Amino acid sequence: MRMYLLSDNDDTLMGMRMSGVEGVVIHQEHEVREKLKELMQQDDIAVILMTSTLLNLVRETVYDIKLNCPKPLIIEIPDRHGNGQTKDSISKYVKDAIGVEMK
Template identity: 50%
Template sequence: MKLFLISDNVSTLTGMRLAGIEGVVVHEKEEVRKALETAVQDKDTAIILLTEKLGQEFPEIIDDIRLNHQQPLLVEIPDRYGTGRRPDFITSYVNEAIGVKL
């Protein structure tokens, strides 16, 4: 099983390639859709890594893949410029999910 990266910048792809993870750099909506469909169809791909920026820009494509495919696992990762999430995003997510303030 292998990992595959779909990134919006070359720096993240270069870093992942140093770790042995192949991938592509995309910027447009159709490029993202095509890269995801290609990665999903590859039965050797266990995990697709996707930069957070692409996940925020094209949520409908990401949601479609997550809803209609059991595998591979789709994980959004921060790029080299950091994350776009608030520092307390995990705590707020848990608060919303269970309705109890931690």
């Protein structure tokens, strides 16, 4: 099983490549949707890492995948600017998925 990174910047991709994670740098909403669709068809992709910037472009699509598909696991990672919203998105996902609000 493999991990794959969807990033909006080269720095994050380079760091992940050093740890053996493949990925791609993309910027447009349609590119993100196309790549997600492609990755969903690959049985060996277990985890998709996405920078916060890209996840924000397709948030509803990602939540739909998380709630309705057993794999891959999609994980939001902070972008290089460290916007600090990752905790909030995890809390929203838990609330949407099981109805429990995290503080």
